[in-house]
Amino acid sequence: MILSSLFSRRWQASVISRNFRSNAAIDALSRASEEKITNIALYNYPSFSGAFAALFAHLYHSHLNLPFLVLPFSSIEPIRVEDLNFECLETCYLLDFIGPKGFVFELSRIFQRVVVFDHRKSTVAEVPRVEHCPENLILQIDVEKSSSIAVYDYFSKKLAEIMPPEREIVELVNHEDRDRLATVLKYIEDGDLRRWVLPDIKAFNIGLNKERSKLNCINNPDMFDELLQMSSIDLIAKGKSYSFSRKDAANKLLGKAFRIRLGRGFYGECLGIRADGHSDLSNEIGEELSIRSAAAGLRPIGAVVYMQRGNLKMCLRSTDSATDTSEIAKMYGGGGCHGSSSFIIRMDEYNEWISVNWTKS
Secondary structure, three states: OHHHHHHHHHHHHHHHHHHHOOHHHHHHHHHHHOOOOOOEEEEOOOOOOHHHHHHHHHHHHHHHHOOEEEEOOOOOOOOOOOHHHOOOOOOEEEEEOOOOHHHHHHHHHHHOEEEEEOOHHHHHHOOOHHHHHOOOOEEEEOOOOOOHHHHHHHHHHHHHHHHHOOOOOOOOOOOHHHHHHHHHHHHHHHHHHHOOOOOOOOHHHHHHOOHHOOOOOOOOOOHHHHHHOOOHHHHHHHHHHHHHHHHHHOOOOOOHOOOEEHHHHHEEEEEEOOOOOHHHHHHHHHHHHHHHHHOOOOOOOOOEEEEOOOEEEEEEEOOOOOOOHHHHHHOOOOOOOOOOEEEEEEEEHHHHHHHHHOOOO
């Protein structure tokens, strides 16, 4: 059984890898080699910061008519250094990631220059000391600025410096698009840096995530045009509409809520519901149950229970910042964070938790 399961996971990973390393991606690399393209950008996929960074690199090279190849870089099946081993390579940009251990050093041996952009604090710990870096490796790591904005600033400045003074000023992004995109980038940065302070940031991120399927420029040749048209107003509206529809669907299920004795009562009581067939709404159901549970004088926790692959799963949600649902989940072999956790529960144990409903019926 274990060997069968392991084989199944490896087979699925293999299928995913083949799908990502498509013939189109291999063809693009082959054409780039034949056409002696010297500038290449790899962007973090499926990251919006990475995709927008790729857009700005694309715009810069397009303005100057410089041959350029941009490819998504996925951790599922990352592009290898040997895939990029062309002749006369000049610059490689890593947009919104630093790559696996040693990756940038291998690239610096075949490219004249490697420029890395990232904003993650976890990357800082992986960055080698300056004295240990080759001179042609340039690390643009800034934990106070998202990669997309850093790349925009970098190529905007680079474009302004390279244009002859007698020519009309050329901007990286057209004036009519600039302010709208600047707002989109600020919202993306708010999420990237975990600040969450901009108005309607949650709705923005929900709307933005609905666009994630567009971020592979190999499968979607219109990606850059679609990114240029994005609007924070539209994304927020889409996020609010999606959230409302899910809350409406969740509310229709709440009439069957019942009391649950968490840990047979050791952790108090809350409201719960069986949501078999509606597990995708567990977050919305749990949050509303949390509010109703508190209003009923119970713990501010909502318990959503459903069958998952033959096991009974319990998801705990709380809208109360002082309530830690994970302490319950961890006692039963699960995990999570304060406001959201889950675990598998035996049916006989679950029956003990809901026995309060039998005694009152």
